Amino acid sequence: MRWIGVHAPALSLEAFAATLGAAAPLTPLALVVQHRIVAANTVAAQAGVQPGMKRATALALVPSLVLGAADEARDRQALNALAHALLAFSPSVCWQAPHTVLAEVQASLRCFGGAEALWQRMQAALAVLGHQLHWAEAPTALAAAWLAQAQAQALTPSPTPPRLCQPLPHAPWTRHLDELPVSMLGLPAPLAERCVALGLPAPLAERCVALGLSRLGELRAQPRAGLARRLGPECLTLLARAYGEEADPRDWISPPTQFDSSLELPFRTEQVEPLLDAVAVLLQRLAAWARAHQARVQRFELRLQHQTRLRASSQGEAGAHRSVLGLALAEPSADVAHWLAVLRERLAREPLEAPVLGLALHCAEPVFTAAPSGELFPELAGPDTQGLLRLIDRLQARLGAEAVHSLRLVHDHRPECATRTHPVQAMPTHPAGQSAPTAPTALPRMTRPLWLLPQAQALPERQGRPWLQGQPLRLLEGPERIETGWWDEHLAVRDYFIAGLPNGHLCWVYKPRLPSAEAATEGWFLQGWFG
Structure with missing residues (x-):
């Protein structure tokens, strides 16, 4: 078996900073739990902000520090997007705390043309989600997770998975695993979660260190009876699963039938461009969800949360309301750039009702249609309608759906009554596995003018x-x-x-x-x- 472990050590901060767009790397950011800093980005850390510091102290050091509350739901949505991106390459994807996604890819190598081609495509699919990722490969799920997390702890990110999958008794992956320090087992995960970095309870890791066992190789070399008596059977079970000596059953991830993802903006905004930066994050997640279903998207809703009153008044408290911006495409698509271009035209035509505080994206169902033409010379396979359909989408977004019409034939011999104008509707879709009917090779002779x-x-x-x-x-x-x-x-x-x-x-x-x-x-x- 061949497992890929993908670990996002700064997922919580990156999920919070996703709405800042290009300004995020230059803005000091920090997350707070119970008035204490639990995570800070590089800009804030260079200014002296450290985890564990009080909120008031951090603001005194960096007055421009942007603070956000740690939110497990926000982190879960970002982690779901990573899992959905991997589901496009393997149906065997699972979680590993904290902020690690595992994929078993042995059966996918032949489909994607080998390990190198598969890794390159996986990296391209994950890169658009905007997370710093650490990769590792091993024959077991737990080993891949531990090695990926060890890279993050050592601050040695690897752009490609190291060659750790040699099916030999003393293969390189076992030596890498043996070198992992036992003290890592007791390091708390980000946001002060109770789970630990590599799955063992903190008291167990402390007892290992007290026994003089500093690395996993030393721990594994001890007699099993003595370890079970001093540390309990849990430690032996985890070691056996990591080294492939015992089965490690996993619950596979299945993408939900409906897509829902939301973002809270750090600042209210009335401008379209900052809003589109945040929308692009949600659209990338939507595309990952659609690819996980091997499908495309034709309709979705952008829900905007507005601030109704900037300040409380005698007539009522400041509050918020929502507006819904529905988007229906002429043809199912998985192109984020096209979705964003259509939304840009729509927002230019329909000004925002009030400052926006948050965004949510909803898609009721994916569209299972045949994949786009994969012909070597697609222009010879039939007429290319993609450009026309995208033009229709943008015209409807700019002018309104009621302003774009198409002609339809009517059963009437009188020329002036033989056609009617209708609003352009979605193009008919074809079930997966069935291709659209091809155009006739020769056009019929026209006896009536257009x-x-x-x-x-x-x-x-x-x-x-x-x-x-x-x-x-x-x-x-x-x-x-x-x-x-x-x-x-x-x-x-x-x-x-x-x-x-x-x-x-x-x-x-x-x-x-x-x-x-x-x-x-x-x-x-x-x-x-x-x-």
Whole structure:
């Protein structure tokens, strides 16, 4: 087996700073629990802010320090996004405290073209989520988690998983694991959680150190009976699972059927650009969730939490309300850049009602459709409609859905009644595994023009022939006889002809066949143009 461990040591701070965009690396940030600092970023740490420091002391050192409350729900949403990104590469993904995600990828190597190609694609999928990650690889889940967390404790991030997966009795991964200090087992996790870094209770790690056992290799070398008597069976069980000597059953993660993720802004804002920086974080999580389902997204809602009154007044307290911004795409997509561009157009058309305090993104269900064309030369496989559909999305976002229409055919022989305008709706989707119907290789011969005049134009007649623009028309094809409309009192009894001008332009003309059929009974009429 081949396990990949991905550990995010600064996940709590990064989840809090996600809404700051490009200003986050330059802003001093810290998280607080019960008026004490539990985590600080590099800028704040360089100014003297340390975990355990009182909140007032930290503000005295750095007046511009941005403080946030530690929030387990916010961390869980960020960790879920990491898990969803890994689910696109392996169905066997699980958690390991703290802030570690594990994926068993042995069965995925052949599918993705080998270990190197798989790691590169996994790194690209996780990089867009904006977390500093530490990687490790091992034949067991617990070993991969411990080695990844050890890199974070030693401040030695690895951009790619080290080669730790040699299935030999004394393979390099066992030597790496043997070198891990036992004292790491007692280090508390971020945010003062009660779970410890590598899964052992802190009192157990203290007893190991008291016995003079400073590394895992030394602990494993001791007689099992003595360790069980002094430390309990839990220690032996964890060691056996880490070294692959005992089964380590895991509960696999399944992505939820609906997507919900939220962010609280550190500052209220009325500007679109800072808001879009925060929305981009939620959209990246949405894309990871969709890829975990092997699906795409066509509809989602952006819920904005507004501040109704900037200050309390005699008429009521300052409060908040929500507004919902729904987005429906012409075609299911998993492109974050396209989603963001459409939202930018929509927010430019619809100003914010009030300053925004928080954001939430909701998607009711993914759309399971066939994947985009993977042809080597897609232009030969059929017409590419992606550009047209994205243009429709942006036009609807900028002008409103009611302002963008399409033409649909109506079962009526009269040209002026044969089409109706309708708002552009979503394109029909096709179930996964089924491809969309291909376009015909040859277009049928057109006998009616696409360009029709709003009202038929009367033409002069000389010696029985219609004239247009001072030139006689030559009748090339016809007549096409139409007799219809008796049921709605708009009777049409006409003979249509395709006519040509001397310069080669083609037009569509008709002549009423019965004098009493229509109000305009004499002469010829121009109905439309070809080309």
